[in-house]
Amino acid sequence: MRRFLQRRSTVAFLMCLPLILLIGGLVVYPALYAIYLAMLNKRMTQFVGLGNFEFLLRRATFHLVMFQSCLFAVTAVAAKALLGFLLAHLMHVIPGRHQRIWRGLLLIPWVVPLALSTLGWWWLFDPSYSAFNWLLAKLGAPTVPWLGATGWARFCMILVNTWYGTPFFMIMYLAALKSVPEQLFEAAAIDGAGAWGKLRFVTLPMMRNIISITVLFSLIVTFADFTIVRILTNGGPRDTTHIFATYAFQMGIQSGDIPLGAATSLFMLPILAVASFFILRGVSRRDREMAAA
Secondary structure, three states: OHHHHHOHHHHHHHHHHHHHHHHHHHHHHHHHHHHHHOOEOOOOOOEOOOHHHHHHHOOHHHHHHHHHHHHHHHHHHHHHHHHHHHHHHHHHHOOHHHHHHHHHHHOHHHHOOHHHHHHHHHHHHOOOOOHHHHHHHHOOOOOOOOOOOHHHHHHHHHHHHHHHHHHHHHHHHHHHHHOOOHHHHHHHHHOOOOHHHHHHHHHHHHHHHHHHHHHHHHHHHHHOOOHHHHHHOOOOOOOOOOOHHHHHHHHHHHOOOHHHHHHHHHOHHHHHHHHHHHHHHHHHHHHHHHHHO
């Protein structure tokens, strides 16, 4: 027993045991219980197998939820990645003291509680008291039904999510930029590479892994977003802005059909699993190539 306890693997396991128990109790058990619930009938008295999933796939509203969820997640993550990349490069060339000031200011959207900032955006989009519409009226332009039309409501959701999540991309990309050796840029300049050449042949290859991991993490979080959609549109108009999280809440909590809500939430699993597989496989392949080189 003494030799067993003195092993480094045993010590490591015992030190990780509280975290393992925490993850098992708060993540693994609820996930398995959700799978169990998704296979029961509405009264949770009879096993129906994949009946709830088949019922959802036959509903036109759920087809719209799947489309909206993918559109919302992919568009918002792409916008956050692009803006975060541009801001990170801007921060990288600003001198040290001024960089800290701007970096702190740009992190404010990410630090402010999401529910509070979304309420502020809701006031800006409100049809009766919209500050944007007031400004458009002052300029003589027609007002916009920000949350009353499907297209504009989707745009508002993506805009708020991009505003909130861009600082996270910026700080991750800035950290990756600071880890790129300056000698590589100097060597590229000697070879005649301009700004575009340095970006293409030095910056992007050195940042590919951190870009992939950041995109994957943001994709998971954005797919599971609830606060922005719930506060801004609550799925309206006419259920055209629901995503998986809000539709699962409506089915499971508001409509009282817990198994159907669980089945709705589980539809995110295969989509995110496929995305994670391809992104992580690309990261592993690049790691092996760098190790071989």
